[in-house]
Amino acid sequence: MNRFREPRPELDGLIPYDAKDVRADVVLASNEHPLNLPGEIVAKLSQRLSEFRFNRYPDPTATELRKLLAEANGLEPENVLVGNGGDELIFDLLLAWGGPGRKLLDAPPTFSMYGIDAAVTGTEVVRVPRRDDFSVDEEAVLERVGRGDIDIVMLANPNNPTGNLTDEGFLIDLLNATDAIVLVDEAYFEFSRHTMRPHMARHPNLVLLRTFSKAFSLSGLRVGYLFGHADVVRELMKVRQPYSVNAFSQWVAATVFRERVAFEQSISEIIRGRDQLTHGLDMLHGVEVFPSEANFVLFRVEHASALWRDLLHNHSVLVRDFSRSPGLRDCLRVTVGTPEENTRFLEAVDEVLTTRRASEHFGERATATWHDG
Numbered sequence: 001m002n003r004f005r006e007p008r009p010e011l012d013g014l015i016p017y018d019a020k021d022v023r024a025d026v027v028l029a030s031n032e033h034p035l036n037l038p039g040e041i042v043a044k045l046s047q048r049l050s051e052f053r054f055n056r057y058p059d060p061t062a063t064e065l066r067k068l069l070a071e072a073n074g075l076e077p078e079n080v081l082v083g084n085g086g087d088e089l090i091f092d093l094l095l096a097w098g099g100p101g102r103k104l105l106d107a108p109p110t111f112s113m114y115g116i117d118a119a120v121t122g123t124e125v126v127r128v129p130r131r132d133d134f135s136v137d138e139e140a141v142l143e144r145v146g147r148g149d150i151d152i153v154m155l156a157n158p159n160n161p162t163g164n165l166t167d168e169g170f171l172i173d174l175l176n177a178t179d180a181i182v183l184v185d186e187a188y189f190e191f192s193r194h195t196m197r198p199h200m201a202r203h204p205n206l207v208l209l210r211t212f213s214k215a216f217s218l219s220g221l222r223v224g225y226l227f228g229h230a231d232v233v234r235e236l237m238k239v240r241q242p243y244s245v246n247a248f249s250q251w252v253a254a255t256v257f258r259e260r261v262a263f264e265q266s267i268s269e270i271i272r273g274r275d276q277l278t279h280g281l282d283m284l285h286g287v288e289v290f291p292s293e294a295n296f297v298l299f300r301v302e303h304a305s306a307l308w309r310d311l312l313h314n315h316s317v318l319v320r321d322f323s324r325s326p327g328l329r330d331c332l333r334v335t336v337g338t339p340e341e342n343t344r345f346l347e348a349v350d351e352v353l354t355t356r357r358a359s360e361h362f363g364e365r366a367t368a369t370w371h372d373g
């Protein structure tokens with residue numbers, strides 16, 4: 001044969017995820033923790049590394065880590081599922097509750113993986129756009145789930161990339177209004193300190209997602225987890241890849257979780273850094289900044305793509321460009337870094353905007369570099 005058969009038609013419009021391996025001195029693009037694992041944790045791991053059994057398959061259910069996560073959250077291990085990053089668990093939820101003929105409701109602009117995984121699993125996406133201030137259109141969501149054909153709802157809380165929380169009273173109304181699985185994605189819980197955990201007992205359809213990628217410096221090891229009713233977790237066990245969370249990641253995540261007090265200081269510093277970025281951006285002429293409860297800040301500025309390029313090429317500062325995403329015209333997202341990185345970012349934005357204004361003042365129309373595309 002000089003050809004190969006077409007894959008599933010659902011793949012037609014999809015573009016492979018491009019994490020853009022762009023190098024820069026200051027990387028504030030992926031909501032990672034700015035610091036590597038604390039030295040004392042690395043030392044503890046190194047001491048025991050020689051005993052580590054690289055040759056054995058991992059524990060498929062991550063028993064030890066599950067037990068730790070359950071205990072710390074007043075749950076049973078049966079209520080916890082560990083995944084290869086939160087991303088895998090989002091995919092598992094759509095394998096189990098999505099699929100052809102079934103529907104996901106989400107509220108864009110939001111985390112792009114919901115829509116991508118829905119497409120891959122052949123799940124129809126019902127999009128209820130957020131309002132201009134990025135709050136969820138509560139009436140529209142309640143009306144839509146009221147029709148009874150939604151199988152699963154995904155709401156990031158706080159939302160990525162907008163940073164805002166969803167009203168807790170609304171989430172309770174939603175849980176009361178539907179038997180659809182409601183995923184409240186708490187990937188940024190450690191920064192927002194808001195959780196729907198207290199409502200789990202009354203709502204078997206409530207599922208919470210957390211991760212080690214954002215607050216615990218483990219983006220590279222891919223460990224996320226969810227909390228749900230034991231029967232929901234049991235269904236997810238049917239679709240998941242049994243060995244998806246490797247033994248090394250399980251071991252390191254369990255060690256990090258036991259030592260999690262070691263992160264308290266850096267998490268507080270990131271929250272202070274968020275204020276530094278919010279106030280710093282707010283002071284700049286022509287910048288609209290959106291309040292955030294996470295470890296990143298979204299802001300809107302004219303010719304955002306040009307600013308993104310100037311920051312990268314002239315200041316070696318990398319942020320995330322959302323300016324072409326629906327509902328996020330002229331928006332960039334900056335992850336909170338170390339105080340020094342935050343300062344460097346703010347000074348770079350200030351310099352680019354000041355230069356821009358100066359040449360506008362001298363009557364030079366925005367030159368090509370200030371234009372999108």
Ligand SMILES: *Cc1c(COP(=O)(O)O)cnc(C)c1O
Nearest residue numbers: 085086087111160187211213224
């Ligand atoms: C980062 C993130 C996740 C999960 O990240 P993982 O690295 O796969 O654990 C989930 N939801 C949202 C909204 C996120 O921003």
